[in-house]
Each structure stands twice: as structure tokens, then as C-alpha cells.
Amino acid sequence: MKNLKNSGIEWLGEIPEHWEVVKIKHIFNIGRGRVISQEELDENGNFPVYSSQTTNNGILGYIKTYDFDCEQITWTTDGVNAGTIFLRNGKYNCTNVCGILKPRNNENMSFLTYALQNVTPYYKRPDTNGAKIMNNEMANIQIVYPPLKEQEQIANFLDEKCEKIQNFIEKKEKLLSLLQEQKQALINETITKGLDKNVKLKNSGIEWLGEIPEHWEVRKLKMLFSFGNGLNITKADFISFGIPCISYGEIHSKYPCRLDLSVHKLPFVSETYLNDKPQSLLSKGDFVFADTSEDIEGSGNFTCIQSNIPLFAGYHTIILRPKTQIYSLYFSFLFDSIFVRNQIREKVWGVKVFSITKSILKEVQCFIPPLKEQEQIANFLDEKCEKIDSLITKIKKQIELIKEYKTTLINEAVCGRINN
Structure with missing residues (x-):
């Protein structure tokens, strides 16, 4: 069991006694992306433009040139996703809502990414559009800083665990999507055709709809x-x-x-x-x-x-x-x-x-449909959709719990409280 000491940061707790706590400005050069207009985006572009969004890995679109060709950490400076951390590499661009951290020396960027993901929620300050962590604030954020060898060990441990967690989440999200599609298909079919499969149909008079029950x-x-x-x-x-x-x-x-x-x-x-x-x-x-x-x-x-x-x-x-x-x-x-x-x-x-x-x-x-048939269709769909919704709720809870576990795992690992 490692000997621990107080980190000096209330929410961080204890860390191994031979570890340091350092400010971001002591290990990174801090910069920011640039304004990239919609006109610059090009469907034939080869180089991604990263922005403040979290979907699609934060990619806003593509352009034909690139600003960076190196491994760096980016964070969202302001808005609803403020403080979101990504590790970027290859040839890419960043918009002006992305702050950039370029290491001054040889660092384990994977570990430092995990360490930052663990602390930025505590540093966000409220803003009318969500929150902010600007460059001067990022500079003074404190993170744990173990020896490079331990950084590598922790990063490898977390990479393996987080990959398994992400695979689990992706499978559950795919199942969610299938259930939602099943529910929507059930609603669409029942709402347009009713419950009686032998009912006579007529042209609805709506081109995209086709036929509906004759008496509707x-x-x-x-x-x-x-x-x-x-x-x-x-x-x-x-x-x-x-x-x-x-x-x-x-x-x-x-x-x-x-x-x-x-x-x-x-x-x-x-x-x-x-x-x-x-x-x-x-x-x-x-x-x-x-x-x-x-x-x-x-x-x-x-x-x-x-x-x-x-x-x-x-x-x-x-x-x-x-x-x-x-x-x-x-x-x-x-x-x-x-x-x-x-x-x-x-x-x-x-x-x-x-x-x-x-x-x-x-x-x-x-x-x-006639009023009585409206009631029959609604009750049928209510019963069927309730079962699907129950499964959807259960899966969403599983995803929520595994994400909470991932957050706890990263916190314990980057603070040296797991013997890996």
C-alpha cells in the first residue's frame, strides 16, 4: 500500500507522498484556436475542424488546410460544454472556443488528459451561456503529477479499462437506438393503418401517406x-x-x-x-x-x-x-x-x-378515426410503448451507472489510489 499525503486541494484528497501537484502553466504552453467561418468549411476538405461540440468527437466540419500537426490537449473555453477535454493528434484545426495545451517537455499526454478530465469540473465558473474556463484560468489549474514511469502505467491501465467501458456504452446505445426505432415504427404503422388488418383502405389524398382505413x-x-x-x-x-x-x-x-x-x-x-x-x-x-x-x-x-x-x-x-x-x-x-x-x-x-x-x-x-377507435389505438400503443419505454429506461440507467463508474475509476487512478 502506498504512503499517502494530503494534496492540499480539498476535493482532490490524498495522493502518494512522492507525487507533486503542479499548475498547468508549468508543464504546458497555452494557446487558443482561431475564428473559422462557415465559408471555410469544405465538404471536400481533408482536415477536421474541432469546435465546442461534443458529438462526432467535436468535429465541426473539414477544411483544406491545417493549423496543427502535433499531439496537444484541447479544452472548450466557454458555453455549455466548457471544460470538456480532448487529446488531439494528426493534422487538424481548432476554432476560437478551443483552448490548446502544448507540452513543453516529454510528457505522457494520455495521463495528463485523464488528470485534466478529472479536475476541470471543479474550475468552471458560471456564465450566461453556460460556463467558462479561459486561458488565464486554465493556467492556474492544479493537477497531480507523478513520475513519468507511473504516468505511463496509469495511462495504460485507464486506456484498457476505458476502452472496455466505451465498448459497453456503444453496444447499449446501439440497442437504445434500435428500441427507439422499433417504438417509432410501431406508432407510425398503427397511427396510419389502425388495428384491424382486414379493414378496407382508401387513398388518403396525401401523396406521401398513401392509403388509410376507408372510414377514417x-x-x-x-x-x-x-x-x-x-x-x-x-x-x-x-x-x-x-x-x-x-x-x-x-x-x-x-x-x-x-x-x-x-x-x-x-x-x-x-x-x-x-x-x-x-x-x-x-x-x-x-x-x-x-x-x-x-x-x-x-x-x-x-x-x-x-x-x-x-x-x-x-x-x-x-x-x-x-x-x-x-x-x-x-x-x-x-x-x-x-x-x-x-x-x-x-x-x-x-x-x-x-x-x-x-x-x-x-x-x-x-x-x-372514430372516437371509439381513437381510444382503442391509444390504449394499444400505450401498453406496447410502455414496455419498450421500460427497457429504454433500464438501458439508460445502465449507461448512466457505467459512466459514473468510469468517472470514479479515473479519479482513483490519477490520484494514485489504485494499485495497478
């Missing part, structure tokens, strides 16, 4: 719903107690498709809106669409109100209230189908933010 109707949403707007407020209007309020953020990230206040939690707004903006108050069976999305896939995201508890629609929302008797759960599945989603996605506009208007929603065409 095709109607636009403006014939079925009245439309309204949510409250014109900001986050600053939220208070500790009052009337719950659903805004576009919760629709996108927390409560898509259904919202039940007996289970789900929301921020509050003042009860004065009951008198000032009663038209933004929601009832059971109402639908609330987010009117903006950061990507095309989120265009058409909505939630359906499942409880009778007083509730307001908040900022960046569009309210749909049934004008005729419908089975709301059926429409929840219908709105989540690819056929409704695609109609919305074809009409939304924007570049960085995609906007939906009431005019777009009003023209969306829907296929309407």
Missing part, C-alpha cells in the same frame, strides 16, 4: 383545435410558489408528449396571471407545442396535459385546445408520428434556431 377522415388541425399563446415571460418571472408553468425548455428536455402534475414538477409564476392572462391557462387534454428548437429533430416537440391541476403555458409555447371531442392520448401518439413531424419539419424556418408558428401547425393534416 383527413382533416387539418385548424378544424380540430383552437390556437393560443403562452405567457410572455422570462425565467426572471419564476417564483417559489404560485401556479405551475410549462415552457419550451421543459417540453424539449423533461416532459415530452405527456405532462402530469401529480408526478412532474415545474417552476411557478404569480397567481396574478389568473386575472391578467386567463387565456394562457391550460386544461386537461390541451396540447402545448414548443415554438422554437435548436435542431430540426426537435421541431414539433409538444406535451399533452394529463391532470386537472391549474397550469400555465409559458414562454415560447403554442397552445392547442380541442374544439371537438377527441381522445387526447391518440393525438399524443399522432403528433409524435413521423407523418405529423415531417409536415412540421418541412415548413419550419431558421438556421441556428428553428421556429414554428401557429400558421404552420394549423395546416398540418391528420387522419381521424
